[in-house]
Amino acid sequence: MRTLYLALKYLAILLWSSFVVFPFLWALSTSFKTANGVTSGATYLPWVDYEPSLLGWESLFGGAGGINIFGPYLNSVIVTVSASVVSLVLGTLAAYGLSRFRFRAGFVKNGDITFFFISQRILPPIVLAMPFFLMLQTLGLLDTLPGLVIVYIALLLPIAVWVMVDFFNNVPRELDEMAWLDGCNPIQTFLRVILPNSLPGLVVAGMFCLIFGWNDFFFAFTLTFTNTQLLPVAIVSLNSSVTPWWALSAACLVSVAPLLLLAFLAERFLSRGNLAGAVR
Amino acid sequence: MAEIHLEQLAHSYAPDAPERVYALQPLDLTWQDGETYALLGPSGCGKTTMLNIISGLIRPSEGRVLFDGRDVTGEDTRRRNIAQVFQVPVIYRSMTVAQNLAFPLVCRGLPRARIRQRVGEIAELLGLSTFLKRPARELTADQKQLISLGRGLVREDVSAILLDEPLTVIDPQMKFELRKKLKQINEAAGVTMVLVTHDQNEAMTFARTVIVMNHGRIVQSGEPQELFECPATEYVGTFIGSPAMNFLATVPREGRREVPDLGLGLSVPKGEDARSGTWTLGFRPEHVFAEGDGWPLRGRIRRIWFEGVEQVLEVEAGETVFRAKLDHARVRTGESVELRIAPERLALYRDGQRVGAGYD
Known part of the structure; x- marks a missing residue:
């Protein structure tokens, strides 16, 4: 009975894993094909099923009819990382305040302020495109990295606040009280006691910020022209009258790589540092 | 160290309600310097509220708190220099045992050598010397509670040590040891200790003065023997003994x-x-x-x-x-x-x- 259960369990895991991994394998295989290799039916194994070629990869690094991916890559890293860091810092501070201190302006209370943050993500992005465009244009920041960073902060901050408020609400208040009793002022309490215990929350919020920032196409597309191209836009620009599946596959793998790496690194923090046991 | 005086103190958690419900009925109380007290009563009788008012975690809705005659009612917790141990051990998970014990002194900016010396002394007293370099989160529940206690004791000038049912998580044998230890510390350092408990034995063996509370009111206070021999109310007679x-x-x-x-x-x-x-x-x-x-x-x-x-x-x-x-x-x-x-x-x-x- 137990063996059967285990067998079924592993079968389910195996099926699900292949479902998740298959697109990557498919992309990997496709990235080494040529036009012939793609159109001549389903083939999987290089050298056996089809003759591998580096055409797709070459087109990412300045090959014929391709792009140079380094520029957009660097832009994406700069914009995503700086926007995420700023959002995380501001968002964590805001979230601690919202979690621990009582704010009140008329009928507006803490919960309403928290909701106000997240409500910005409820709007369809298209509604924001025009105002953002006009604002950046007025400020002379259209098609520049700082302009994009500002817009991305506006997009990522609600996520950081939302995740961290929820996290801080689950950090026992006794920890704050104990720090006060030990002689900390509110800032010391936050920096020395609460923050070191909040690594898992910071990792989750940071991951969300990086993923959302990295994957955004819409604002990267609407607020830039040629000077500051971000990675998703650059990848789309590969497309032409004949879809270059090989180049797109290679680009897709290149753009997913840092997120995969990040997920593996973050996973270690998440499983190690849960907060259970700070009190008790 | 200080004499603590509660003057016409009362607390309501909903002071704006049309009909005030008091968690703590108006009371006057003086805690003498260096004495041991026990607050005894059933859950929800206002014991913890009173402690939290003294340590400044709660502002009382009425009355004043005086330390050696100085009004501290409006002062922040950190300025009152009170040590409090909660029912469940609170430790700083990211720090080692030594860092935990040193934390109150670090916050006060004492010189390093002095901090190291004090941490050594307190660890010795509580039997934590061998754990000093270990991460605090790896210790058992009663050891963690010792750390909580140690953070209170490490300050030499602490006004009072408030113990809010600190022995609940600790196993019976250890409980007895710890109570003995607390008594020793009280005698050695002469620091005022207030123990909140609903366990009459704990109260009667620990404190020189036992204060019995019920429904936010002090029912009787006196030496353990007196409470046992001459209970002032039927409630005390039933609760004690x-x-x-x-x-x-x-x-x-x-x-x-x-x-x-x-x-x-x-x-x-x-x-x-x-x-x-x-x-x-x-x-x-x-x-x-x-x-x-x-x-x-x-x-x-x-x-x-x-x-x-x-x-x-x-x-x-x-x-x-x-x-x-x-x-x-x-x-x-x-x-x-x-x-x-x-x-x-x-x-x-x-x-x-x-x-x-x-x-x-």
Whole structure:
């Protein structure tokens, strides 16, 4: 009975894993094909099923009819990382305040302020495109990295606040009280006691910020022209009258790589540092 | 170290409500420097509220808190220099045991050498020396509670140490050790300690003064012996002591109140009307004895059980049931017995309050 259960369990895991991994394998295989290799039916194994070629990869690094991916890559890293860091810092501070201190302006209370943050993500992005465009244009920041960073902060901050408020609400208040009793002022309490215990929350919020920032196409597309191209836009620009599946596959793998790496690194923090046991 | 005075202090968690519900009824209380106190009472009686007001975690809705005559009611927790240990151990998970113990001193900016010396001393005292370099989160619950306590003790100038049921998570053997340790620390350092508990044994063995609370009110405060011998109310008599004190229903008879089934009674003090109010006759099961001089208590044994080496007899006489705690009486359930009680051990309670000095 137990063996059967285990067998079924592993079968389910195996099926699900292949479902998740298959697109990557498919992309990997496709990235080494040529036009012939793609159109001549389903083939999987290089050298056996089809003759591998580096055409797709070459087109990412300045090959014929391709792009140079380094520029957009660097832009994406700069914009995503700086926007995420700023959002995380501001968002964590805001979230601690919202979690621990009582704010009140008329009928507006803490919960309403928290909701106000997240409500910005409820709007369809298209509604924001025009105002953002006009604002950046007025400020002379259209098609520049700082302009994009500002817009991305506006997009990522609600996520950081939302995740961290929820996290801080689950950090026992006794920890704050104990720090006060030990002689900390509110800032010391936050920096020395609460923050070191909040690594898992910071990792989750940071991951969300990086993923959302990295994957955004819409604002990267609407607020830039040629000077500051971000990675998703650059990848789309590969497309032409004949879809270059090989180049797109290679680009897709290149753009997913840092997120995969990040997920593996973050996973270690998440499983190690849960907060259970700070009190008790 | 400081004398703590609570002046006309009261607290309500909803001060704006049309009808005020007090978690703590208005009270005046002085805690002398270097003494041990226990706040005893059932859950929700206002004990923790009182502690949190003293440490500044809660602002009282009425009254003042004075440390050595200085008004600290509006002061932040960190300025009051109070140590408090919560029911569940609170530790800084990201730090080692040594860093945990040093934290209050680091916050106060003491020189490093001094901090190291103090941490060493406190770790020695609490038996944590071998764990100093270990991450605090890896220790057991009672060791963590020792760390919480240690963070309170590490400050030499601490105003008072407030212990909010700190021994709940600790196993019984360790509990005893820890209580002893706390007493030693109190004697050595002369620091005021207030222990909140709902365990009467803990209160009675730890503190020189026990304060019994109920419904946000101080019912009685005094030395443990006094609370046991002369409970001011039926509530205290029932709450302290095991088994609880006997309170027997009485009827009026010629200026006296008597338990009809036992023929036992006391004169009502002058100025009191024996005919109005509900009167009971109270005595401790421990004060009943098997033979010797005293007033007789006759009845039939309904039940017998043991508490430690002592026997508790539940005796019925007509409608009346009382309990007696004896060393080892050779009796069986269902037998008739004649027990005795010294008349000066009897006291009258009117509407739950002790009346007069007792027998005269």
